[in-house]
Amino acid sequence: MKLHNLGTVLGFEVRRTLTKPSFWLTSLSIPLLMVVIFALMFWSNSSALSSVDTQRGEKQAFTYADSSGLVSPTVAAEMGGTRAADATAAAQAVREGRAEVHLDIPADPTREAVHIVAEDVGLIQSGQWHALARDLLERSASERIGDSRLVGVLTGVSTDAELWKDGHRSPGLAAAVVPGLFLVLLYMGVLMLGQQMLNITVEEKENRVTEMILTTLDPRVLIVGKVLAVFAVGIVQAMVLLVPAVLVGVLFPGLLGAATAGPGNTLPADEMPPLALGGEVLIDPVRIVLAALIFTGGFLMFTGLLVAIGSIMPTAKDAGSAFGAVILAMFLPLYTATMVINDPTSVVSEFLTWFPLTAPVTALLRNALGLLPVWQGVAVALVLFAFASALVWLGVRLFRQGSISYDKRLSIGKALRASRSRPGS
């Protein structure tokens, strides 16, 4: 292979992609959209938080009627409640907008619901009325029991498990985060670069450039150069995605956390439950290395497959439908994920783990959850690498033979017979 041409191909391909305004428009539209969504979330979140803050500061005035006799008048008074002399009138006052909220506690609150009549303050904010009723009953009960821990036990206990397997501490879900990221990476890569990969071998054909190309340079150089160019463009695209996110994270540290908490969360940030990402992330080097291997193998397999498809199909349109089928097959295991997780050694799971098309996603999923023995992970990666090399080899041969079948779909058998008899190849 003449390597100076590899640099030429790479340079031309990268330059022409990066100098297209459409590339930047599509690449930038995603982070831009993200910024808009984050800003919206932040705005609605902070308004939610501030309204919660004001609630905490000032007591919420309310009226209540108590048929159960469970409500402690002292607690109610502390919370801003007034016992209604006439329950119907109090409810009516709310309905007419003269009061904000009235609670009707039934004789047996464990069997009947507390009836709340309250002002509509929005779908999400109206949740506070339910919290108010629960708070009132819980605090009254705790006063009567006299031991707030007992009340706590009744209202909910948080638990924390330490799992062991074969004498080793199991890392649990926290260790799935980093290997799981490779699954996301694969998904993003396939989605964002797939079309460009497909175009690698279709474009010359569609534009009738192949004969010029085939007589000027080794087709392997062209294909490898173009694949590298797509990778390079992918990295640029990832940067375009990541840099704004990192910048936002650094400049407005509260924004990302607040946004991930979701707009429905009415708790202030310091009381947020630990999220998967915000919580402890365990690093399991073996699983991460395995994930990286499977990811690389899977991505190369995908690349080889698209190069081969592009070599057979006469136009991008024809190749497009085949491309759709490939994507579907690759991400099919996500739909059967529960089955695979529940029974990782079933016949279906094993098939999905070893069949090259479904292997990357299945193996990455199993590996992330600790359901894939190390030797199997290595073997799957090796299978993928082998399959990828075979596909690229096939793709180059098909390109050589098929690139001048401008209109017809190439017969693979014919192409291979022809290339076998070719001297020096």
Next chain:
Amino acid sequence: MSDTTPVMEVRDFTMEFGDKRVVDGLGFEVRPGETFGLLGANGSGKTTTVRALLGIYTPTAGELLVHGRPFDPAGDYSLGYLPEERGLYRKEKVLDVMTYFGQLKGMERSRAALWSQHYLERVGLGDKGNAKLTTLSGGQQQKVQLGVTIMDNPSLLILDEPTKGFDPVNRRLLLDLVEAQRAAGATVVIITHQMDEVERLCDRVLLLKDGRAEAYGTVAEVQDSYGAGLVRLHFTGTLPEPRGWRPLTLERNYAEIELAEGTDAQALLRQLVDAGVTVRSFDAARTSMEQVFLKIYGHQPGEGAA
């Protein structure tokens, strides 16, 4: 490589597509510095031969050599190939595409860009360097394509129906450019249906029919072998018995005579003089390539079954 090594050699070349034999035991060579015409009706296997020569098709049998070796796309050739199916990266800028191909042919980037700009100015597209190829007219795109072909003045030019789809002005331009390359010492292989081009440009020709060489040699040799030609004669006296010739028109003092194969004009003249005919004018013309084509294929060049 001595000067006498053929630029191209084809020996016993056979090409089959499925059961169909398209080329059958073809052999010819192209010598350095000559302009070689590859002629034949549509579908006679011309493009197939060129593609096999350039390694795009794998021959079923036979040997095809360029500069004494099988063609290697990564090799150091100084080759300009204008394929029959042509196109360029349509969505890119003219200058970018030309520079890219220049680089692939081994030119420095800056030199390729400079060469391209000069060329564009020469063919009247000086202001189109930064335009996308799609925005150019068909004729303008063909000029760019031709520029890519003759970039860096290749020593071997292979042109597959170069004037196909060209208007007369561009055709003239193209032939001038090819002629300039030829004059600078390039070997030119041209596939064409234009018999006047053949007569003007080519040193030697090969006529393909049904995948075989029907005629091969210098233009004159080929013309001679398809009827030595036509003689227009003004005379007084009586013509002798025809031997190796046949009068097409015979008037009192004028005749048009067709020479049979193997008879040349000299022999006719000798017969006439020996027979005591007074020859007042003797105008021998070769059979035109157009007539040769007609004789071989039974129809005009450029028409007929593909």
